[in-house]
Each structure stands twice: as C-alpha cells, then as structure tokens.
Amino acid sequence: MVLQGGGVELLGGAMFLGALVLIFTGYPVAFALGGVALIFGAVGIAIGEFDLRFVGSLPQRIFGIMSNYTLLAIPYFIFLGLILEKSKLAEQLLDTVGQLFGPVRGGVAIAVVLVGTLLAATTGVVAATVVAMGLISLPVMLKYGYSKPLATGVIAASGTLGQIIPPSIVLVVLGDQLGVSVGDLFLGALIPGLMLSGALVLLVALVALVRPKMAPALPPEARPYKGWELWRRALVAMVPPVLLILFVLGSIFFGIATPTEAGAVGSVAALIMAAFYRRLSWKVFRDAVVETARFTSMVIFILIGATAFSLIFRGLEGDKLVKDVLVALPGGEIGFIVFVMVLVFILGFFIDFFEIAFIIVPLVLPAAEAIWRAQAEALQMAGNYDLSTEAFVQGKLLWFGIILAMNLQTSFLTPPFGFALFYLRGVAPPEVKTTDMYRGVIPFIAVQVLVLIITIAFPALSSWLPSLRGTPGG
Amino acid sequence: MQFLLAISRLIDTVNEWVGRVVLWLVVPMVAIGAYNAIGRSLDKSVGTRLASNTYFELQWYIFSLIFLLMVGYVLKHDGHIRVDVVYARLDERGRAWVNMLGSILFLVPFALVLFYVTLPLVSFSVQVREMSLDAGGLPRWPLKLMLLPAFILLALQGLSEFVKNLAFLRGVLPRLPHEAKGEVA
Amino acid sequence: MKRRDFLKKAGIGAVAASTVFGPVYAQTAQRIRWRMATSWPRSLDTLFGAAEIVAKRVSEMTDGRFEITPFPAGEIAPGLQVLDVVQAGNVECGHTANYYYVGKSPSLAFDTGVPFGLNPRQQNAWLYFGGGLQAMQRVMADFNAITFPAGNTGVQMGGWFRREIKGPEDLKGLRFRIPGLGGQVMTRLGVTVQTLPGGEIFLALDRGAIDGAEWVGPYDDEKLGLNKAARFYYYPGWWEPGSTVSAIVNLERWRSLPKEYQEIFKTACREANEATLAEYDAKNSPALARLQRAGTQIRPYPTTVLQAANRESTALYEEIAAKDATYRGIYTSWKTFRDEIRRWFATNEFRYDDFVRNLR
Numbered sequence A: 001m002v003l004q005g006g007g008v009e010l011l012g013g014a015m016f017l018g019a020l021v022l023i024f025t026g027y028p029v030a031f032a033l034g035g036v037a038l039i040f041g042a043v044g045i046a047i048g049e050f051d052l053r054f055v056g057s058l059p060q061r062i063f064g065i066m067s068n069y070t071l072l073a074i075p076y077f078i079f080l081g082l083i084l085e086k087s088k089l090a091e092q093l094l095d096t097v098g099q100l101f102g103p104v105r106g107g108v109a110i111a112v113v114l115v116g117t118l119l120a121a122t123t124g125v126v127a128a129t130v131v132a133m134g135l136i137s138l139p140v141m142l143k144y145g146y147s148k149p150l151a152t153g154v155i156a157a158s159g160t161l162g163q164i165i166p167p168s169i170v171l172v173v174l175g176d177q178l179g180v181s182v183g184d185l186f187l188g189a190l191i192p193g194l195m196l197s198g199a200l201v202l203l204v205a206l207v208a209l210v211r212p213k214m215a216p217a218l219p220p221e222a223r224p225y226k227g228w229e230l231w232r233r234a235l236v237a238m239v240p241p242v243l244l245i246l247f248v249l250g251s252i253f254f255g256i257a258t259p260t261e262a263g264a265v266g267s268v269a270a271l272i273m274a275a276f277y278r279r280l281s282w283k284v285f286r287d288a289v290v291e292t293a294r295f296t297s298m299v300i301f302i303l304i305g306a307t308a309f310s311l312i313f314r315g316l317e318g319d320k321l322v323k324d325v326l327v328a329l330p331g332g333e334i335g336f337i338v339f340v341m342v343l344v345f346i347l348g349f350f351i352d353f354f355e356i357a358f359i360i361v362p363l364v365l366p367a368a369e370a371i372w373r374a375q376a377e378a379l380q381m382a383g384n385y386d387l388s389t390e391a392f393v394q395g396k397l398l399w400f401g402i403i404l405a406m407n408l409q410t411s412f413l414t415p416p417f418g419f420a421l422f423y424l425r426g427v428a429p430p431e432v433k434t435t436d437m438y439r440g441v442i443p444f445i446a447v448q449v450l451v452l453i454i455t456i457a458f459p460a461l462s463s464w465l466p467s468l469r470g471t472p473g474g
Numbered sequence B: 001m002q003f004l005l006a007i008s009r010l011i012d013t014v015n016e017w018v019g020r021v022v023l024w025l026v027v028p029m030v031a032i033g034a035y036n037a038i039g040r041s042l043d044k045s046v047g048t049r050l051a052s053n054t055y056f057e058l059q060w061y062i063f064s065l066i067f068l069l070m071v072g073y074v075l076k077h078d079g080h081i082r083v084d085v086v087y088a089r090l091d092e093r094g095r096a097w098v099n100m101l102g103s104i105l106f107l108v109p110f111a112l113v114l115f116y117v118t119l120p121l122v123s124f125s126v127q128v129r130e131m132s133l134d135a136g137g138l139p140r141w142p143l144k145l146m147l148l149p150a151f152i153l154l155a156l157q158g159l160s161e162f163v164k165n166l167a168f169l170r171g172v173l174p175r176l177p178h179e180a181k182g183e184v185a
Numbered sequence C: 001m002k003r004r005d006f007l008k009k010a011g012i013g014a015v016a017a018s019t020v021f022g023p024v025y026a027q028t029a030q031r032i033r034w035r036m037a038t039s040w041p042r043s044l045d046t047l048f049g050a051a052e053i054v055a056k057r058v059s060e061m062t063d064g065r066f067e068i069t070p071f072p073a074g075e076i077a078p079g080l081q082v083l084d085v086v087q088a089g090n091v092e093c094g095h096t097a098n099y100y101y102v103g104k105s106p107s108l109a110f111d112t113g114v115p116f117g118l119n120p121r122q123q124n125a126w127l128y129f130g131g132g133l134q135a136m137q138r139v140m141a142d143f144n145a146i147t148f149p150a151g152n153t154g155v156q157m158g159g160w161f162r163r164e165i166k167g168p169e170d171l172k173g174l175r176f177r178i179p180g181l182g183g184q185v186m187t188r189l190g191v192t193v194q195t196l197p198g199g200e201i202f203l204a205l206d207r208g209a210i211d212g213a214e215w216v217g218p219y220d221d222e223k224l225g226l227n228k229a230a231r232f233y234y235y236p237g238w239w240e241p242g243s244t245v246s247a248i249v250n251l252e253r254w255r256s257l258p259k260e261y262q263e264i265f266k267t268a269c270r271e272a273n274e275a276t277l278a279e280y281d282a283k284n285s286p287a288l289a290r291l292q293r294a295g296t297q298i299r300p301y302p303t304t305v306l307q308a309a310n311r312e313s314t315a316l317y318e319e320i321a322a323k324d325a326t327y328r329g330i331y332t333s334w335k336t337f338r339d340e341i342r343r344w345f346a347t348n349e350f351r352y353d354d355f356v357r358n359l360r
C-alpha cells in the first residue's frame, strides 16, 4: 500500500467540498455521493496514493446493507405510515386533535411532536420515522396554513426523536464503540429523550405565542364542532391511531415482536383497522405498496452512495485528517467534554452520525478513559475505598454515550448533510423548498443544544434509570 | 438522435415493467415480517415450529430485491432525493444540463464500477454455491447474483436519462421527461 | 524508538540506518503498510485486541517497517465478509473466525472449533501438530488466502435463559439466538433458532421475544448487558469449546512478502493466539464473580441435554461428511486425533483438574 502522509489527507478534505458542491447542483444525493467517491478515488489512483483494489470492498459493504436486519424497519414503518396516510386515519387524528386545540395556536404542531414521540418509541430508524411523520402530518399542517419552515422543522425534529428515545440504532452503535451495555444506554437515554420531546413542545408553544402567523389557530369554519360533540369526535378519531401505536409498542413490550418486526405487525394491524373503518380501498392499498417500494429504494440508495463515499474517504486517509484536528486535546474533564462536543457538533454539519461514531469515538475513547481512571484513583486516595475504578469509568462512559447520542441527534438535522432533511425532502411536495427546511430546523437545533447542555450538566438525568435496574426477577 | 431515443424508450419500458412487478414484493415482505413475530409467539402453544431462520432471512432477501431492482424505475420517475436549493431556481434547460452531466459523469460510471467490482464476488459465490451459515438459512448466491442486474438496470436508466436530456437540449424533445408529466415521486 | 529519533536528527535515512545498526532481518528494509479488516466490533475488545497484538508485534519486530492497521467490523467491510475482501485482495489481511465461512466451505468449521470438539489446548495441538493447520491452509488456498491461528476465546459460556433448562424437553420450542453449527444442533433438538444481530439481542431477550441468547463468555456478555435481560446463565458452551480466531492473508500478498516478514507475521500470530486466551482467562473469572454477586443464577447444562446435543452433533457431522468430500477427509482425521487426545487428557489432566476443583 502506497499511502503516505501529507497530501492524501487533504484530498480527503477536498472530498467533502466536492460532495457539497455536487449535492447543491441538485443532482440526486445518492449518485452525487457515489460519483464524488469515484472521482476522488480516480484522482488518488492517478497520483499513486490510492489502491484501486480497495474499492473492491464496496460490494461487501453493499451486501452488509442488504443483510442488515435492522434496516428492514425502514420499509415496514414506511408502509405503516402510508396506510395511515392514504386511508386518512392519520389526517383525521391530527385534524380533530387540531380542532381540540383549535383555539390554541400551534395545536397541530404539538400533536405532531406527541405522535412523533410515540412513534420514536417503536423504532430507532430515523429514515422510517421521518418519512412516516412527513407523510402523515405535513399535508395537514400545510392545509391549516402553518408556515413551511415551522411545519418541516417540527417534523424533522420529531421524526429524529426516534434515535434518542429507545430503541435506537445510534445507541446500539455507540454501545458497541464505547463498550457500554446497550441496555443501560437505552434506559439512560429515556429521560433525556423525553425531556427533548417536552422541549420541542415548549418551543412550538413559544413560536405560536410570538409569531402567531406561523402556527395559526384553526379558523372557525375549520372547527364545525363545539363542546361535547367535538370531544366525542376527537376521542373517536383518536381510537384507531392510538390503538395502533399501543399495539406496536405492546408487541415489543410483551416480547411478541422485535422492534424491527413491530413495523410489520403494525402494518398488518393498520390494514385491518383501515378495513374496519371502511377506509381500505384497492387504491389505498396499491398506492401504499407502490410508494413503499419507491421510498425504500430511494432511502437505501442514499446509504449506498454514503457507504461508497466513506470507503473512499477512509482510503484517502480522511480519518487521519480528523485525527490531526484532535491532536492537542485540552486537559481536564470539562475541557475535554466541551472540545469533543463542539467537534462532533461541527462534524455533524458535514458527515453522518455513523461515520462520526466510527471516527471520533475510537479517537477520544482512550483520552476519556484516562481522565476518568485518574479521577477514580484520586477519589480512592481521598478515602473513598468503596469505589471501584471500573464501575466509575463505566458510569462515566454511559453518560458520555448518551450526551454523544444527543449531540449526534443534531447531526441528522444540521444542513447541508442532515439525513433527516434528505428523507423529508423525499416526501415533501415541491412547493416546500429545501431552503424552507433549512430555515425551519434552526430553532429546533438550538433547543436540542440547550437540552444537551442540561444533560451534560446533570448526569443524574441519564444515570438514574440504569442504576435502578438490577438482575431481572425471572 | 432518433435512434438513441428509440433505445432510451426501450430502456424506459424495461425499467418500468421490472419496477411494476418488483414493487409487489412489498406485500410478501410485510406478510413474512408479521408472520415471523406471530409464528414465534405461537410456536409453544401450537407445538410445531412455525418460525425459523428460513423466513427470518427471506424477509431481508425480499427487502434487498425491492431496493436493488427498483432503482432504475425510481430514477425513471425522478424519485431519488435531490437538494433543490439551486436546482429549484434553474430553468428547464439548466435542469436538463444538471441531469445530463450528472448521468454521464457520475451515475453511469458509478453503476459500471459497482458492476465491475461486484462481478468477481458474485461469480465466486455462485461457483461455491454459497450458503447461509445459520441453521435453516437460505442459499446466498442467488441473492448476490441479483446485484448484477440491479447495477445494469441503473446504468441503462442513466444512459436513457442522458439521451432524453440531451435530446431536450438539442430541441429534439419538446419538454423534459419528468416535467412533461408533472411527476413528483 | 530513541535510536530512531537520534538517527532522524542525525539526518541518516532509514534504509542506511537499518543496514548499519539494524538486526539481521532488516536487510530487507522494505517498508510495507497493510490494512487488516476484522470481524470484531470495538466492544469485543479482547478479540479486536488479538488483531491489535498481531499488528503491534509485527511493527515492533520490524522496527516499524512493516505496519498493519486493524479496522473494526464495518469500517472496511462487514464482520462476516472479512474473507471475501481478503480473497479479492481489497485488503491485504484480516482477523476473523473462519467458521463464519462454512456457507462457502463446511470444513472451515474445524479451524475455529465445532460443538463437542476440542478445548483450547487440544485445538492448538491439532492445529500445530496434528496436521490441522496444513489441512485448513489447503482449504483456504481455494479462497486465495492463508490462515494462521491468532487468538482463542477459551471455552465459551452456554448462554442466557429466561427460564431454567432441566432437560432436553425444555429445549423444545424454545426461541434461542445462536448462529452457525451450534444453531444447527439446537434446531435438531427442537429449538427455534433465530439469528438476531448483536445489537438486537438485548431488547429481544429483555422483552421475551426470544427465550435465550448466547454471545461469548462472562466478560463480553456482561458488557452486552445480557445479565440484565435474563436470569439464568448456563455452562459450558458446548458448541464453542475453545474457538480459535485467525489471521488470514491474501495469498498473493503473502507470497510477495519477504521471508523474514513472513516469519515475523507467523510469530506475531502465535503470540496473539497465546495472549488472547490468557487475557480471556484473566478477565472472565472476575466477570463471572461480578455477575454472580449481581444475582445471576449460574447453572450447568443437565447431562441429559449434553448427551442429546452430543448425539445430534455427531449425526450432523456424519450428514455433512456424506455430502462433502473435503469435509469427510478432514473430519475423519480430526476425529481420530480428538479421540486419542481425549484419552490422554482423561488419564492425566482431567484427574488433576477434578481433584483441585474441590480444594479450597
């Protein structure tokens, strides 16, 4: 292998720039990523800094995507979302909840956050939740005159909750990288995740208060029902989707389905329910099937483009570039955390969470462990003999994993490479501009950063639940 | 140009029909996913083995077939995600330029390279009749084999898009293919 | 290291330096950098550590001229596709367990170990002195690769269960996560085998979507948190009585490697093979004690289960042997070796172990 230091790493850096430019021309993201990968691979080969054979691992990586069981959640939950949308069961829910909050501004958007939270508890695949939420709620919000930035921002943010509220792929990957129990991470992420969802509700309420035009109250003509009649209708409309969500959650909770299969079980239940409410026509069914197949191919090919991109990036030793940035970590726990958090946040603008987890975690892990080991020993010296160094470090790593996951959460939202934005783009009507989405997510990113800071400042928020958990009773 | 357009129409037809057939695989995929969960839960009470790795693997086999073989169809229907910050501001000719150059410079080479690097992997897998390593698992080679038609369908559709956009820019086609139908996927 | 710094400052090139001061092998003085794709996530730090030992020792013994960089599963290729990328020459070498490739050639199971096969010491005896390694290398040559033992997990544990297993009948209809040959034997015992990926195991077990799951041993299982999802922890892991993990090298790359570097690579693998087993032994005992203190119920598999499983394992091997000639040849000689070495161990080792087991 002819990889030597120096210029190659800069080539890796230039790859980002290339991808950025190409994606902004509007050429499909999947092939722009793949194309840039090839061009830079070719340049690398031409200047003798890159081995063509390395590209040959690409089919193995694609086969890895094919055989990745967890990714099945994407078509399953998309199908579930489409059945709810096409049969208008979802619209009816958001509609009546919207009417219920009718006089309240921002009511529909708050309903979106709440539904997003429930959906988040059923799957950890962001593509699935964002697409499902976009399908279900974007048309409703647009219909009621919500501003496009607010509508898309709240959907992207609520759809992304799936990766912090367990179960979650991000937490599984981080558990792997940090060597922390996935179960503890799931438990630990629950309170911060719910806090985040609460913060989103507050943000929507605040926007509705300060900028009433962005989140209008429903006009009286959109609220034909009043009083008891409205409550009755709202309750009736809520039954199917709420039942369905409980059904999906319940199938996981009672051990009938894995989180992935829950999407399939939920789809079948949605079909039965739509049939029961006489909303299931051949057209509804066919449209849901056609669009599920389309979205699945569209989403997975973005992953394929991204996997080509990151393979070549690694081949050009772009990960070393990142390492160079990290060489002089400032000392002390607080300095370390601040530095890592800022770095991850900035990287989140450009690369996806998976690559961040793979590149950053191995680089910072040794430093983190050293800091906490020293802390533990200092505490032992001070007379705290009950303290086990291992347990102390594990506890710190758990907290570290959760704040990393919170931080990575924003990487789904930050333009230009926010994957949640790509997925939402795929289901948004053309009159919603990408710039609307970029503008819309900014306040939501700000709220996420705020919740992140709170989670960092109060470690008990993430350690309390795991600490309650002993060995199961049987 | 007319000859190229004829080829493009042929490619479009092929991808259209492959897509229309393959998309129905969504139905067995969802059904098997649900069956796996329900079968596993009923196993004990029924007394026979309903769930197995066979179905477990079958669901991701079908999933793979869907996204692989649909790729040309989705491209034909302009369904792949774009970041349209600039694109939306371009006129029809500008978009045609983006799509024409993108197809021939990025998409087609990408698909061909994928085909080229996949070929040895697939031929070896077929040669040794590669199996799953798990109990009740399925043969792996037929699935790996499917990578090849997927990349061919993608490359062909890329060529077809190139031809159509070129034809538009040279005034042979009156409108851009997607905008003519006003399609949004 | 200091010597090199000095030389650098003195402005003497590395090539000249090694001919003047370097040890004998350094006459090659060839600078080589390899990538090593591994099957291990970083969380399996002992197994990934085995790959790191190979890399570190090779670098140290060549004074940094032969550098190998190991990559965790997924960074270059998925964990179960390491052989594929080595075979194609996409990377020069890999670190993996060769039984992941039984779908390509069933005989590769013996390289890692099979249900009711050899314990770690017997496995090493077979590989190094029983003709095992030559046989495995012949098989691997078909995959354009050469293999060397480079790590061992020791006897693994028999997995986590939500309910007690009192006899073979308790296995009927049980939903258990177990890959590979062990899973095939379990299937024959009436178990519903579900091969969930590592990340899905915890939640599925915790919620009862599966009744049991196996991973590696106390140290790794504790990290996955399986003790928080199931109460009963069974031993021994009869399907993995001493799994060998291997360093594999693309055959062309191997042949083009200078002889000295080849020997250094083999030596590094031997060190990793020994060190990894020692590390697992040292880490597993305190981990088991921790699990026990936290309330995990540790149970032996009932003899009736072991007997039934052994019977089915043998039947399975005979079936595969009837279909695959290469397998048949290796299986026959392996079986002879196994029976002989078991007699020796039974006479001496086991008697000793049996006695000290009851000492306080």
Ligand code: NA
Pocket: A119, A120, A121, A122, A123, A124, A125, A161, A162, A163, A164, A165, A166, A167, A168
């Ligand atoms: Na989730």
Ligand code: NA
Pocket: C156, C214, C215, C216, C237, C240
């Ligand atoms: Na195991």
